[in-house]
Amino acid sequence: MLKVRVIPVLLLRHWGLEKTIQFTDPKYIGCPINAARVFNQHNVDELILLDIVATHENRPPEIEIVKQISAETSMPFTVGGGIRNIEVIRELLKAGADKVVINTAVVDVPGLLPEAAKQFGRQCIVVSIDVRQVDSNKYEVFTHGGKKATGIEPIELAKRAESEGAGEIFITSIDRDGTLTGYDLNLISQITNVVQIPVIACGGAGSVKDLADAYYDAGSSAVACGAFFLFYGKRRTVLITYPSEEQLLQYFKPEHIRKRDPKKPIDTELARL
Amino acid sequence: MEIINNPYKDLKIAIIDYSAGNIHSVYRAFSKAKVSLVVINKETELDDFDAVILPGVGACGTAMDFLTQIGLTKKLNHFVLELKKPILGICLGFQIMTEFSEEDNVKGFGWISVKTHHIRSVVKEKIRVPHIGWNDVTVGKGELFLLSKMIENPNFYFAHSYFVPLTDMEGNIGITEYGVPFISLYQRGNIYGTQFHPEKSYSGGAILIQNFLDEVLHAKS
Numbered sequence: 001m002l003k004v005r006v007i008p009v010l011l012l013r014h015w016g017l018e019k020t021i022q023f024t025d026p027k028y029i030g031c032p033i034n035a036a037r038v039f040n041q042h043n044v045d046e047l048i049l050l051d052i053v054a055t056h057e058n059r060p061p062e063i064e065i066v067k068q069i070s071a072e073t074s075m076p077f078t079v080g081g082g083i084r085n086i087e088v089i090r091e092l093l094k095a096g097a098d099k100v101v102i103n104t105a106v107v108d109v110p111g112l113l114p115e116a117a118k119q120f121g122r123q124c125i126v127v128s129i130d131v132r133q134v135d136s137n138k139y140e141v142f143t144h145g146g147k148k149a150t151g152i153e154p155i156e157l158a159k160r161a162e163s164e165g166a167g168e169i170f171i172t173s174i175d176r177d178g179t180l181t182g183y184d185l186n187l188i189s190q191i192t193n194v195v196q197i198p199v200i201a202c203g204g205a206g207s208v209k210d211l212a213d214a215y216y217d218a219g220s221s222a223v224a225c226g227a228f229f230l231f232y233g234k235r236r237t238v239l240i241t242y243p244s245e246e247q248l249l250q251y252f253k254p255e256h257i258r259k260r261d262p263k264k265p266i267d268t269e270l271a272r273l
Numbered sequence: 274m275e276i277i278n279n280p281y282k283d284l285k286i287a288i289i290d291y292s293a294g295n296i297h298s299v300y301r302a303f304s305k306a307k308v309s310l311v312v313i314n315k316e317t318e319l320d321d322f323d324a325v326i327l328p329g330v331g332a333c334g335t336a337m338d339f340l341t342q343i344g345l346t347k348k349l350n351h352f353v354l355e356l357k358k359p360i361l362g363i364c365l366g367f368q369i370m371t372e373f374s375e376e377d378n379v380k381g382f383g384w385i386s387v388k389t390h391h392i393r394s395v396v397k398e399k400i401r402v403p404h405i406g407w408n409d410v411t412v413g414k415g416e417l418f419l420l421s422k423m424i425e426n427p428n429f430y431f432a433h434s435y436f437v438p439l440t441d442m443e444g445n446i447g448i449t450e451y452g453v454p455f456i457s458l459y460q461r462g463n464i465y466g467t468q469f470h471p472e473k474s475y476s477g478g479a480i481l482i483q484n485f486l487d488e489v490l491h492a493k494s
Contacts, residue, residue: 002451003407003428043475045407046430070297076430076473093330096297098432098473121332121365123403123432167403167434198401221401258407259428261476 003258004215005045005222006243008229009202010035012051012081014062017273019226020052021178023130023146029230029238030273033068038271039229040073042242043260047077048101048170048200048224050128052145054082055104063095070096078126084109089116093124101170103128104143106161107150117165126200127166129154131187132174139187146174154187155194162195169199170224176204178227183210185218192219200224208243212251240271281306281486284493287322289349289366290314291331291339295472299328299363302472302479306486316344319352324489329364329470333374333389333435336365337381346382353384357463359489367459367466368435375435384464387456389435396452403434410447410457410469413439417447419460419467419484427477429457429469437468463492 010032011018017035018026029035032049039047049069051061061081069077079092080101089100105112106127116125131154134140141152150157158169171191173184181204188201198221201214205225214220232239248257286303290296290312303310303326311322319325340346353360362370369381374389381389392402407428412420420427436455439448447458449468459466465485471478 001409002404005406067297071301074298074302074473074475074478076432076470090292093295094292094297096295096301098295098298098330098470118332119335120330121434123405123434124330167432168405196399196401197403198405222406259424259426262424 001255002221003045004211004252004256005200006211006248007046007048007200007222007224008039008044008242009048009050009224009226011226012049012061012065013053014051015065018052019178019230023174023177026052032065033072034270034273035240036069036073036077038240038267039242040075041264041266042240044075044242045258046222047073047075049077049079050101051081055144058082060084060088061092063091066092066095066097080126080128084112086112086115086119089120093120099124099126099167101126101128103130106157107141107143107152113161113164113166117167122165122167125166126168126170127158127161128170128172129157129161129191130172130174133184133187137186139190142174155190158191158195162197166197168197169195170202171199173203179204180206180227182206183214183218183223185213188214188218188220198222208247208251211243211248215252215256238273240273279307280490281308284308284323284486284489285321286310286324286326286489287317287319288312288326288328289340289345290328291336295330296328298472299326302482305479306483308486313345314343316348319348320356322352322358323493324359324361324485325349325352327360327362327366327369329366331365333365333369333381334379336369337379350382353382353463359463359465359485359492361485362466363472364433364468364470367468368437370464370466371437385437385459385461385466387437387440389437391435392452393434395438398452400452403432404436404451405432406430408449408451408457408469410449413446413448415445417445417458417460418488419458419465419481420447421484422480423477429467429471429474429477431457431469433468437466
């Protein structure tokens with residue numbers, strides 16, 4: 001049976017790893033390569049890396065980071081940030097990324113999605129949608145790292161992305177980002193109800209129960225988190241963690257949890273970044 | 274750590290690059306065994322190689338067109354059908370070993386006499402496609418050397434929309450279920466295939482690659 005994917009999300013600014021709250025107030029965390037090493041030791045289901053200033057700086061993610069992570073890990077990982085053309089996708093996949101994330105260009109660059117799906121297969125094309133709640137039950141898509149309002153509803157964009165060749169939807173609630181207050185289950189359900197491709201939930205997870213809620217109640221295929229796996233305790237000390245199989249078993253059915261490699265010790269010094 | 278008396282060091286292995294795949298990960302996974310690796314993206318003699326890897330990612334039509342364009346289709350057929358040397362297809366590389374793929378209506382190599390299908394064309398119940406993530410691989414009848422030295426029914430990483438159906442095959446296959454049971458691991462004579470990505474499946478994948486290299490060594494001796 002297909003397992004739930006529990007996915008750490010790393011936000012990059014070139015070679016630095018950062019974490020935001022509601023897409024603002026970036027806090028420097030450390031080196032993304034070290035973080036990827038520790039997550040690899042944790043045997044994570046998948047890793048997502050997003051360069052949050054790439055679109056603003058009109059450039060793709062650092063290809064060298066992708067090569068280094070590919071060289072030092074044996075896990076699936078996904079890369080995004082500022083991707084606007086086919087050649088960049090080709091380079092990222094060749095460097096070892098399994099999937100690429102396209103966000104702003106889905107709205108901005110007509111024709112990119114269908115061409116990418118045709119050349120590389122839709123299984124490696126993830127469309128990321130950043131959403132703010134603008135009214136009591138009204139959501140709006142924001143591009144350019146959450147800065148630009150589009151006037152588009154998330155449901156509409158998700159359906160369009162699916163029809164144009166997206167293989168997955170990565171849905172993020174900007175309002176919940178970094179808050180550890182739980183996913184916006186209403187938003188996630190809206191998306192999982194209208195598409196038939198896998199949906200990755202992101203924004204707000206702070207506990208294993210939050211992960212299970214997005215999976216069982218909102219129908220997401222994968223659950224992604226940043227702050228939950230990067231900070232420890234009330235003071236938000238930097239420490240990389242990842243739920244054990246035992247912790248997941250408290251809220252997930254055994255058949256939905258992946259069998260991991262036999263336990264190996266985690267480098268706790270490295271985990272402090 | 275340097276492997277002393279590395280048994281694989283004299284193996285010469287070709288990785289086919291269709292310029293649409295994750296060559297780097299596959300390359301790194303095999304280079305850990307210190308075999309001699311050559312990436313091939315143009316017409317090249319394959320006869321001297323001990324094994325060929327057809328990696329995954331990409332679309333079937335694009336991949337077959339590319340191979341024909343650069344003149345590798347004939348060389349590969351010769352390598353597999355006449356020299357009968359080991360070949361490992363990963364994900365898309367496995368699918369193009371079959372007769373035909375619905376994907377882009379292209380012809381595959383036909384080394385495996387079965388047709389590749391889209392999951393959606395067979396599974397009518399509500400299921401999310403592509404099939405992405407970790408899933409079980411169970412052994413059908415017979416034995417699977419590629420899965421030896423591993424935990425029972427290990428999990429591997431998948432990312433695909435098309436699948437190779439079971440039809441009336443018996444033995445020497447690994448089976449995975451996603452709306453429909455399909456072949457996730459294949460082993461017949463010199464032809465090996467995985468629908469999942471061993472290079473992205475942690476130590477289980479690394480053991481599988483080592484098992485394949487043992488088979489290559491065995492074939493060579």
